[in-house]
Amino acid sequence: MANETLHIDIMRSQLGRARGLGAAKSGLHHWWMQRLTAVALVPLTLWFIYSVLVLQGATHAALIAWMGNPFHLVLLLALIVATFHHVQLGLQSVLEDYIHTETCRLASVLVMKGLAALLALTGVVSALKLGL
Amino acid sequence: MVGRSSDGKLVRRPLSPHLQVYKPQITTVLSILHRISGVALAAGTLFLVCWLAAGASGPAWFETVQGFAGTILGQLLLFGWTVALFYHLFSGLRHLAWDMGLGFEKAQYTASGWAVVITTTAASLLAWIIGYAVR
Numbered sequence: 001m002a003n004e005t006l007h008i009d010i011m012r013s014q015l016g017r018a019r020g021l022g023a024a025k026s027g028l029h030h031w032w033m034q035r036l037t038a039v040a041l042v043p044l045t046l047w048f049i050y051s052v053l054v055l056q057g058a059t060h061a062a063l064i065a066w067m068g069n070p071f072h073l074v075l076l077l078a079l080i081v082a083t084f085h086h087v088q089l090g091l092q093s094v095l096e097d098y099i100h101t102e103t104c105r106l107a108s109v110l111v112m113k114g115l116a117a118l119l120a121l122t123g124v125v126s127a128l129k130l131g132l
Numbered sequence: 133m134v135g136r137s138s139d140g141k142l143v144r145r146p147l148s149p150h151l152q153v154y155k156p157q158i159t160t161v162l163s164i165l166h167r168i169s170g171v172a173l174a175a176g177t178l179f180l181v182c183w184l185a186a187g188a189s190g191p192a193w194f195e196t197v198q199g200f201a202g203t204i205l206g207q208l209l210l211f212g213w214t215v216a217l218f219y220h221l222f223s224g225l226r227h228l229a230w231d232m233g234l235g236f237e238k239a240q241y242t243a244s245g246w247a248v249v250i251t252t253t254a255a256s257l258l259a260w261i262i263g264y265a266v267r
Contacts, residue, residue, distance in 0.1 A: 006134045006142040017140045038224050057267050060191035087174045123181045126188035
């Protein structure tokens with residue numbers, strides 16, 4: 001099979017091709033943030049599982065008392081922020097893999113990121129209201 | 133499949149494996165389970181946020197959510213959430229090891245794969261045994 005018979009539409013700029021350049025600067029950011037939040041979530045998740053075991057079946061008063069401890073509140077806020085950052089990065093990869101229409105893909109990623117941000121804010125505000 | 137190499141030359145690339153003719157292997161099954169558990173956990177964050185928001189909304193709301201968690205459906209969802217969480221955690225550690233270039237030999241990734249299955253099962257059961265024992 002001679003290469004002359006091959007054909008694809010060129011999606012890159014001629015200058016980029018001439019210089020042999022790929023994506024620049026921000027290409028690694030998504031991957032790196034996913035790893036950073038993953039590493040942060042390892043200890044936070046273990047603490048979260050321990051906390052759930054402590055708080056299961058707790059009364060409202062017990063929850064408020066637990067949240068009143070600043071260490072608990074800080075770790076919970078860190079868990080919420082790291083979790084939702086990790087969630088929106090992961091779901092973005094999933095949506096981009098399976099949705100092939102450009103418009104649908106962009107719309108679904110934006111809606112998903114908006115929902116993740118709103119849920120994260122709801123969690124943060126609720127935790128602050130309980131703990132402060 | 134026709135693609136282009138980084139120096140701009142046209143090349144024929146191999147197609148991705150056709151899933152429907154491949155025998156499931158520990159690597160491929162755990163790989164898709166990592167994604168599925170991640171999506172499940174994303175849905176599970178809804179419960180965490182509901183639980184916190186109910187707590188912030190007052191005792192009546194909080195009792196409602198705590199009450200739902202105590203029902204059979206609530207307990208099943210929470211058990212599923214536990215398994216997904218431990219699986220994504222241990223499988224994620226395996227991925228982080230790969231990111232550092234560790235464990236790429238066939239014997240190693242087969243062993244680490246089964247280690248993820250065993251630790252997930254053990255940790256999920258242990259957490260629930262402790263959960264029922266201390267309440």
